[in-house]
Amino acid sequence: MKNLSNNYYIAETAFHHEGDVQFLNDLVKDIIKLEISAVKFHLLFDVNDYMVSNHAAIDVIRKISIGKEDWEEVFSLVSNASKDIIALTNDVASLEYINSIQNKYPISAIELHSTGLNDIFLLEEACKFNKTIILGVGGSTFDEIQFAVDFLKGKGKDNILLMHGFQNYPTNYEDINFDRITLLNHAFNLPIGYADHTDPLDSLNVTMSVFPVGLGVRVFEKHVTNIFGEKRIDAQAAVSIDTMKQIIELGNILLKTIGHAKIQFSNAxxxxxxxxxxxxxxxxxxxxxxxxxxxxxxxxxxxxxxxxxxxxxxxxxxxxxxxxxxxxxxxxxxxxxxxxxxxxxxxxxxxxxx
The missing domain is CATH 3.90.1210.10 (Antifreeze-like/N-acetylneuraminic acid synthase C-terminal domain)
Incomplete structure (x- = not known):
C-alpha cells in the first residue's frame, strides 16, 4: 500500500457473515466483481484473549467467529481474483496465523482495531508483518496514537497507515470530523485512510464516503453487503453492491479533479x-x-x-x-x-x- 497515487478501495466484510462460511464465500464472490483494491476480514481465534470470560457477549462472539481451517478457502477466492487481502486481527493467535501465511496470499496489510491500539502483545506480533500496518484510530487520543506509532517505529516499522473513522450505528455527520484527518496528517506525517459508516439509506452516503479525497486521503473503506436490507450484524453501515460501484465511480472522478501541484498545464x-x-x-x-x-x-x-x-x-x-x-x-x-x-x-x- 506504499506510494498511493490512485484511490485504494477496501470492501469490508467484518462479522456480517455471522459465522456462516458459505455466506461469507458468496459475499466475497460478489464483492470481488467490483473494481475494489482489497477485501477486509475480521479474524478472531482465541475469544478468551479478546474479552473476559464473564462478558455478556462472549458466547455470541465465539459463535460468529470463523475458525482457522476455513479462512484459506476464503483467501483463495480473493487471491484468484487478483485483489488484496486486509486482515483485522483481534487477538494474538489470529495475528500469528496471518504472519505464518503472509507470503502465501496477497495480504497487503494487517489492521489493529482501536480497541487494541495499545495492546503491546498485538503490537509486538504486528512487527513481524512485512507490509503495511493499519492502526484504527477512531475514538483514540493523540497519546494513544503516539504510543502505537512510537512502538512500531521503535521496532523499525515505518510502513504505517492511520485509519480515521468509527462506527456509531450509523455515524452522524457531526461525529465524522474530517478536520481530524488534516490534524493527524500534520501531527504524525503518515498516510491517512477513511472508513465511512454513514447511514446506507442517507442520500449523501456516496458523497460522504469519498469526500476526503480533497484532503489527500487515498484509502477508503466501506462495509459492503449483497443482501441489502436484511438485518444482520454490521448491516447498519453496509452499502449495497450497486452503491459501492457509485462510491468507486465518484471517488475516481474526484481524484481526477485534484490534479497535481506542479506548474504544468494540461492541454485543456x-x-x-x-x-x-x-x-x-x-x-x-x-x-x-x-x-x-x-x-x-x-x-x-x-x-x-x-x-x-x-x-x-x-x-x-x-x-x-x-x-x-x-x-x-x-x-x-x-x-x-x-x-x-x-x-x-x-x-x-x-x-x-x-
Whole structure:
C-alpha cells in the first residue's frame, strides 16, 4: 500500500457473515466483481484473549467467529481474483496465523482495531508483518496514537497507515470530523485512510464516503453487503453492491479533479490560457504609421481569432518600440511589426568633471 497515487478501495466484510462460511464465500464472490483494491476480514481465534470470560457477549462472539481451517478457502477466492487481502486481527493467535501465511496470499496489510491500539502483545506480533500496518484510530487520543506509532517505529516499522473513522450505528455527520484527518496528517506525517459508516439509506452516503479525497486521503473503506436490507450484524453501515460501484465511480472522478501541484498545464488549460482566442491580446487601438513610436494610447486589449506570442503583461515591452511598417487597427502587436528604439547609454555620471 506504499506510494498511493490512485484511490485504494477496501470492501469490508467484518462479522456480517455471522459465522456462516458459505455466506461469507458468496459475499466475497460478489464483492470481488467490483473494481475494489482489497477485501477486509475480521479474524478472531482465541475469544478468551479478546474479552473476559464473564462478558455478556462472549458466547455470541465465539459463535460468529470463523475458525482457522476455513479462512484459506476464503483467501483463495480473493487471491484468484487478483485483489488484496486486509486482515483485522483481534487477538494474538489470529495475528500469528496471518504472519505464518503472509507470503502465501496477497495480504497487503494487517489492521489493529482501536480497541487494541495499545495492546503491546498485538503490537509486538504486528512487527513481524512485512507490509503495511493499519492502526484504527477512531475514538483514540493523540497519546494513544503516539504510543502505537512510537512502538512500531521503535521496532523499525515505518510502513504505517492511520485509519480515521468509527462506527456509531450509523455515524452522524457531526461525529465524522474530517478536520481530524488534516490534524493527524500534520501531527504524525503518515498516510491517512477513511472508513465511512454513514447511514446506507442517507442520500449523501456516496458523497460522504469519498469526500476526503480533497484532503489527500487515498484509502477508503466501506462495509459492503449483497443482501441489502436484511438485518444482520454490521448491516447498519453496509452499502449495497450497486452503491459501492457509485462510491468507486465518484471517488475516481474526484481524484481526477485534484490534479497535481506542479506548474504544468494540461492541454485543456493551455488552450484556455491561449492569448488571443481566449485571453485578450495586445492590439493596435487605431492605425499606426510606419516609424511611429508606440505609446499607451496606441494599445488596446481585445480577443482575436489568432494566437499571440505576446502576453498581456508584455505591454511594457511594447511601449516605446517603433512600428516597422503601418499597423492596422485591431492588428496584433508583435515583434515582427515592432522594433526597439535603441538609445545610447549616458555614462557621464561615472566620470568626475575636472
Amino acid at each position: 488549460e493551455l488552450n484556455y490560457g491561449n492569448t488571443g482566442p481566449m485571453k485578450k491580446a495586445i492590439v493596435a487601438r487605431q492605425d499606426i504609421l510606419e516609424g511611429q513610436e508606440i505609446s499607451l494610447a496606441d494599445i488596446a486589449y481585445k480577443r482575436t481569432e489568432t494566437s499571440s506570442m505576446l502576453q498581456q503583461k508584455d505591454i511594457f515591452r511594447v511601449i516605446g518600440t517603433v512600428a516597422k511598417r503601418k499597423i492596422e487597427k485591431d492588428e496584433l502587436m508583435t515583434f515582427d511589426n515592432l522594433e526597439y528604439k535603441f538609445v545610447s547609454a549616458n555614462f557621464e555620471q561615472f566620470f568626475v568633471k575636472k
